[in-house]
Amino acid sequence: MDSYLLYVITMVLLLLSFFKDREKTRIAIKKGWKAFENILPEFLVVILFVGAVLAVLDPQTISKLIGEDSGLTGVVSAALVGSVTLIPGFIAFPTAALLLRAGAGYMQIGAFISALMMVGVVTMPVEIKYFGKKMTILRNMMAFIFSFVVAFVIKKVMG
Amino acid sequence: MKKYLWVFLTLICIGILTVLNFPVGSKALSITFHSFIEMLFIIPPVFILLGLLDVWVPRERMVKYMGNGSGLKGVLLSLFIGSAAAGPLYAAFPVSAVLMRKGTSFFNVMVFIGAWSTTKIPMILFEIESLGAAFAITRLLIDIPGIIIIAFLLSKICSKEEIKDIYEGAEKD
Structure with a gap:
């Protein structure tokens, strides 16, 4: 749904740009294409990895890892699973809702969702290309630790 | 090849x-x-927008709004741009390279990445639908300070030279 909106906005801006200055618009598209081509190999590696990881970690396996009474181990597993997977939100949230119904705790789900969104182990090749190894590892580590803070607060609020 | x-x-x-x-x-x-x-x-569309941004927004304006010394305005703008985005996190990195090229401060680039990763507006609506408003809003309220703290720590831990290297890398493509 939001991607249609993105297309509409992009089209409007592109047309506006085209009417104002054709040459500049041509350069803009060329620059966008160059940036895309530049990062395409890393993108492809990422989606291949994601395919392999998600083939192994299906919802059943995930629910076993972070199911009821999994306690602190479950929170850690939830954050780890979230870190290595890259699931689009429109699949992740319903999956999380299913896991909750299947008996996963709020704390585990909080850690899972937070790590899923902020930590990206499989996207590291892309991140390293722009930010270098040190910054990438630091950012992901901090986001990983932060997902425990989120888990704790979610548990306090949701009970 | x-x-x-x-x-x-x-x-x-x-x-x-x-x-x-x-x-x-x-x-x-x-x-x-x-x-x-x-x-x-x-x-x-993400890459076309990135190209348009590169061509149409002058560096001076970007520095003024999101550069060093842009203050609260810069942070809010970075949060907003990141949250209004669509697409997976890996698409945020090429965009942040353009932001750096245009003179956005490192702290604000990190705020932008944090926002893109976790406070995207369409996703929040979807999260409310699936997991309930209490869950989604609690997460949002803790995420915003979290993003800012992480961005602050990252920009403090890394030396000026390291940040300079990252900016020089962004100039290349």
């Missing part, structure tokens, strides 16, 4: 996996195919 070495190696690994364990291997390939289609659908 050398650029695609890792792509081929990963493909070969998944190929071997498919031979050894057909169900898992074929599932991996079908998920990859779906993400590939998703990428082709979401990515083009």
Whole structure:
């Protein structure tokens, strides 16, 4: 749904740009294409990895890892699973809702969702290309630790 | 072609996996195919916007709004741009390279990445629908200070030289 909106906005801006200055618009598209081509190999590696990881970690396996009474181990597993997977939100949230119904705790789900969104182990090749190894590892580590803070607060609020 | 070495190696690994364990291997390939289609659908507008941003927004204006010394205005703008985005986190990195090229401060770039990763507006609406408003809003309220703290720590831990190197890398493409 939001991607249609993105297309509409992009089209409007592109047309506006085209009417104002054709040459500049041509350069803009060329620059966008160059940036895309530049990062395409890393993108492809990422989606291949994601395919392999998600083939192994299906919802059943995930629910076993972070199911009821999994306690602190479950929170850690939830954050780890979230870190290595890259699931689009429109699949992740319903999956999380299913896991909750299947008996996963709020704390585990909080850690899972937070790590899923902020930590990206499989996207590291892309991140390293722009930010270098040190910054990438630091950012992901901090986001990983932060997902425990989120888990704790979610548990306090949701009970 | 050398650029695609890792792509081929990963493909070969998944190929071997498919031979050894057909169900898992074929599932991996079908998920990859779906993400590939998703990428082709979401990515083009992100890169066109990135090109337009690069061509139309003058560096001075970007420095003024998001550069060093842009203060609260810069932080809010970075939060907003990141949250209004669509697409997976890996698409945020090329965009942040353009932001750096235009003189956005490192702290604000990190706020932007944090916002893109976790406070995207369309996603929050979806989260409320699936997990309830209490869950989504609690997460949002803790995420915003979290993003800012992480951005602050990252910009403090890394030396000026390291940040300079990252900015020089962003100039290249």
